[in-house]
Amino acid sequence: MPRTSLDPSAVAAATARLSDADQRAPEGRQPVHTCYVPADGVTASTLADWGAQALAALHRHAPTPADLARILAVPDALAEVLHGRVRAKLAVEPVEDLRIDFEDGYGTKPTEDDDAERTAGIVRTWLADRTAPARFGLRMKSFDTKASRDRGIRTLDVFLTALGEVPPNFVITFPKVTSVAQVEVFGDILDMFGQDLRFEIQVETTQSIVDGSGRLAIPAFIEAGRGRVTGLHFGTYDYTAGCGLGASHQHLAHEACDFARNVMQVCAAGTGVALSDGSTNVLPVGDNVEHGWRTHYELVRRSLAHGFYQGWDLHPAQLVTRYAAVHAYYLExxxxxxxxxxxxxxxxxxxxxxxxxxxxxxxxxxxxxxxxxxxxxxxxxxxxxxxxxxxxxxxxxxxxx
Structure with missing residues (x-):
């Protein structure tokens, strides 16, 4: 008696139109954060300055493991390990990823051309000295108005012209995307530079989650990027404002943000596109250091639990709780x-x-x-x-x- 009854040629014909599933993972090392620094504030010593300021904050406000345990409500044994590893990380590699910000953190300034050329020169110095972070790039202005579009493209042109050959760990942040057409046009602009330029899309508008026809927008964005899209970065405050939330409810832990992040995860799964969470505007400064640290630590831990292994940091003192949260997550x-x-x-x-x-x-x-x-x-x-x-x-x- 035959073991099978199906005709192999008929099976082959029936399955010929199928292909093997293509499940890609993000390439290379994913940083735990992206530090956004306004372009007019970037200097040759910015990387070292952030590390020094973070260490100073640690030494002043949590000089011992017991202090860290009290502030972050972690067990004493864990705090003992965390304190030493965070201190060592801040001394060796405080910044894993940096964006020179020409968008919201920078605003509109008559010196934008000068700042673009100057910061490109700083990046050249970092590359020559081998002190550049593992990943870096710039955030340009959005395409939402003609004035912003023209200014963003000009800044990118000035920066890249001054930079010259773009290193493989360079990435451009494309903010406030609202349509496939914007991604397509941005890709056409990048083609004009004749280099292998990659970019990440900031998901910070409702249209970047669900488009005008009711479809999920991100798959079409990634396809329109023609292989250039490396990441999706969530934008907390523009997105929650776009949802109509009041200021007191505009924060990373809101359910509206959870929905957006879940959509990002589903749409990016298997594409090789990495995910990054957004930021908190509760900064550990002045008399607010301990509260700012607790807030940041808890939000980073929440992001990690939801599968977002990268997020934004806006202030050097946040590096303390960034690494404390990330290290605690893996150690535990x-x-x-x-x-x-x-x-x-x-x-x-x-x-x-x-x-x-x-x-x-x-x-x-x-x-x-x-x-x-x-x-x-x-x-x-x-x-x-x-x-x-x-x-x-x-x-x-x-x-x-």
Whole structure:
């Protein structure tokens, strides 16, 4: 008796129009934040200044692990580890991603041409000195009016002309996108520079979530980018204002923001486009340092729990709680995640039966922890029994060993 009854040629004909699923992950290291600095405030020492100011804030307001534990309401044992690792991170790499801001943080100034040329020169110096952050770029003005459009394109032209060859870790932030046509035209403008220019879309209008015909807008934006779109960055305050929320309800934890972020996640999944959460305007300054730190820490932890591993930082003192929150997130889950990952690799069973997709997520989490210095390679190997190449193989869902 035959084992099968289907005609192989008929099956092949029926499935010929299908293709293998293309599931892409974001390329390279994803920074834990993007620091926005108004262009007229950017100097050659900005990166070092942010680190020094963040360290000064830590030393003044939380000089001991006990102080950090009290302010952030974390266990003493965790605070002991956090304090040292945050201090070390701020000393070595305080800024992972920087945007020279020519939009809301900058406004309209008669010196914009000069600032564009000057900051491009600063970036050239960083590149020559090998002190540039892991990722950097500029935020230009939006395309929502002709005046803003013309000014944004001119600034980009002045900056890129002064910069010369664009490095691979350079990215442009395209704000307040409202239509596919804007993305298409922006792509046409970028083509004129004759370089491989990438950009991230700021999702900060209601039209960038649902278009005028009631369809989800982001898939069409990504397609219109023709492979140039590297990220989607949420804009807290423009979006909540666009939803009609009052000022007291314009914050990252509002349900309206959760809806927008969920749409971003679904639309970006499998495209290789990275996600970034927005900012909080509650800054840790003056008499507001402890409140500002608690607010920022809790919002970063909330973002991480929702699968947003990057966010905006607007002030140097926020770097303290950015790294405290990110490091705590990875440290708290390291042992349990490692046990699950080891059980998956060893096929040893256990109380939780994980799928390949979960093993992929667990390995990706350890790689992110390594990237931001929350964990050291020796710690990860001790916990998981895996080295970095093995983790990368699992994150790509390829066989190891």
């Amino acid at each position: 889950g390291a042992e349990a995640d490692a046990e699950r990952l080891k059980a998956y690799v060893e096929r040893s069973g256990g109380a939780v039966l994980d799928e390949p997709a979960t093993a992929q997520a667990l390995s990706a989490s350890f790689l992110r922890a390594l990237d931001c210095a929350a964990l050291e390679p020796d710690e990860v190997r001790r916990l998981t029994g895996l080295d970095i190449p093995a983790l990368r193989a699992l994150a790509r869902r390829t066989p190891i060993g």
